[in-house]
Amino acid sequence: MDISFDKVSYTYQPNTPFEHRALDEVSFRINSGSYVAVIGHTGSGKSTLIQHLNGLLQPTSGEVKVGEYHLKANEKNKQLRKLREQVGVVFQYPEHQLFEETVAKDIAFGPQNFGVPQEEIHRRTREAVKATQIHEDLLERSPFDLSGGQMRRVAISGVLAMNPQVLVLDEPTAGLDPNGQKEIMDMFHRLHKDKQLTTILVTHSMEDALAYADHIVILNQGKVYMESAPLEIFKQQQALEDVQLDVPEVIQFVTKVRDQLGVELEYTGQSIAELAKELTRIVKGDRVYE
Amino acid sequence: MGNTQIEFRNVSFRYQEDMPWVLKDVSFTIYNNEWVAMIGHNGSGKSTIAKLMNGLLFPQEGEILVDGQPVTASTVWDIRRKVGMVFQNPDNQFVGTTVRDDVAFGMENHGMARDLMLERITESLEAVGMNGYERHEPHRLSGGQKQRVAIASVLAVSPQYIILDEATAMLDPKGRKEIMETIREVQSARDLSLITITHDLLEVTQADRVIVMNKGEIWMEGTPRELFAKKEQLIEIGLDTPFVSKLADELKDAGLPLTREPLNHQELLEELWTFHSTR
Numbered sequence: 001m002d003i004s005f006d007k008v009s010y011t012y013q014p015n016t017p018f019e020h021r022a023l024d025e026v027s028f029r030i031n032s033g034s035y036v037a038v039i040g041h042t043g044s045g046k047s048t049l050i051q052h053l054n055g056l057l058q059p060t061s062g063e064v065k066v067g068e069y070h071l072k073a074n075e076k077n078k079q080l081r082k083l084r085e086q087v088g089v090v091f092q093y094p095e096h097q098l099f100e101e102t103v104a105k106d107i108a109f110g111p112q113n114f115g116v117p118q119e120e121i122h123r124r125t126r127e128a129v130k131a132t133q134i135h136e137d138l139l140e141r142s143p144f145d146l147s148g149g150q151m152r153r154v155a156i157s158g159v160l161a162m163n164p165q166v167l168v169l170d171e172p173t174a175g176l177d178p179n180g181q182k183e184i185m186d187m188f189h190r191l192h193k194d195k196q197l198t199t200i201l202v203t204h205s206m207e208d209a210l211a212y213a214d215h216i217v218i219l220n221q222g223k224v225y226m227e228s229a230p231l232e233i234f235k236q237q238q239a240l241e242d243v244q245l246d247v248p249e250v251i252q253f254v255t256k257v258r259d260q261l262g263v264e265l266e267y268t269g270q271s272i273a274e275l276a277k278e279l280t281r282i283v284k285g286d287r288v289y290e
Numbered sequence: 291m292g293n294t295q296i297e298f299r300n301v302s303f304r305y306q307e308d309m310p311w312v313l314k315d316v317s318f319t320i321y322n323n324e325w326v327a328m329i330g331h332n333g334s335g336k337s338t339i340a341k342l343m344n345g346l347l348f349p350q351e352g353e354i355l356v357d358g359q360p361v362t363a364s365t366v367w368d369i370r371r372k373v374g375m376v377f378q379n380p381d382n383q384f385v386g387t388t389v390r391d392d393v394a395f396g397m398e399n400h401g402m403a404r405d406l407m408l409e410r411i412t413e414s415l416e417a418v419g420m421n422g423y424e425r426h427e428p429h430r431l432s433g434g435q436k437q438r439v440a441i442a443s444v445l446a447v448s449p450q451y452i453i454l455d456e457a458t459a460m461l462d463p464k465g466r467k468e469i470m471e472t473i474r475e476v477q478s479a480r481d482l483s484l485i486t487i488t489h490d491l492l493e494v495t496q497a498d499r500v501i502v503m504n505k506g507e508i509w510m511e512g513t514p515r516e517l518f519a520k521k522e523q524l525i526e527i528g529l530d531t532p533f534v535s536k537l538a539d540e541l542k543d544a545g546l547p548l549t550r551e552p553l554n555h556q557e558l559l560e561e562l563w564t565f566h567s568t569r
Contacts, residue, residue: 276540
């Protein structure tokens, strides 16, 4: 689904001493099928932004479009239910929201609320747990008997069982060990491709933004500070440092090689192995003539 | 200095009798004035170790000694004075309505004199770079600032050991940097040992020593350099190696005989420079 923000502002507690403008005339477009990373510090407006995507918040001014659904200030959207059926949000620490007696019931809760027939729910549940790699033997267990990592997968399965077209991920790997992080990120990437989803990833990890996203939006103090393809964004190291953001480690290293060794080297998306070959060629170059 | 260390002697622990062992026959020592990073996959027993160290839990088997004194229900208050702890969630560890009250809370629990408390509040907030925030409300601070106040509260009691249980995990990169700088400064300025429990590999490279947990057992104890030389085995137990180690491995494969396992950018750059300049 195409998504667009057109001069969207959002103010918390307007006309009170606590008034706070969290989004300030934010405009950008996300094309259907793209994978967008939203980056910014705590308080930059990321959470406020994603809550507009499924209508949990309504803009104070401006307009949000998600496919055919429009969210405008002071205008009730009667289609909110439909919108929420199609935009799945995986909130931070989603396992804190588990509540049912069994894993299967927890996964079924969302689709049941939206009146999905029982047989279809079964089918979706099986598909969801397959994607998240939860063993079917666990379906009748209490979600609270599972490990933290498994609980997170159950919570994610519940979102997938809604069959969303847009997937919003708010720091989905926080607190997981490195292996668990990679598994979850690879899984979302697979789903994104297989189901042609539009994916929006909120993250602090420049490494993940570089590895998975095809577009990056950087928020700073409620405004869009930069947006572009990852390699373009990360060329602007100084602009990022100005708002205390880093470039991915591989790019930091390539820059240091160039500056300290005085050689030509550019990061264009090489794998670590490719980079190693290039570096070897560069530093051994002279010896060819020995 | 005598007996200043934390010692785990054949410690086993499980939460309930019919549950599997979370720790199995774990023995190690944390020495005076060192920084030990503890890593391991989720559920490997790291946080349980932290809770055993300051008497939030007690083992079914084996014993834990802090400066030679066994950790038991009757020594726990002495122990907690020596072993401070900072937890993961910055929002779950505040009790005071102002930063100053909050730092005072731990000291009040230990019955310290008012004059000393005032002195310690100033001193410990200075150590974490939060002086001037005495009258601020903790919940209005940023995540990094909250965790720095939490560290100040622990420092105020003047512990010998500080455990940081994934204290940077919920922070953004800015907050994470703040905490790492604070930790380094505090550790170099004071006579104390640090135990950091973490998934952050860059954090691990800065520690003096690493203890790797796997399925409730110690999988390895050594320096960060020794650890990251074991790339394949680390991946097998659900961990990873930092970017520099990965690139160093690939460089070796590509035919560049590096002389040592580099731990950071500078070390690897120096190696590359050596090859580049010798013709």
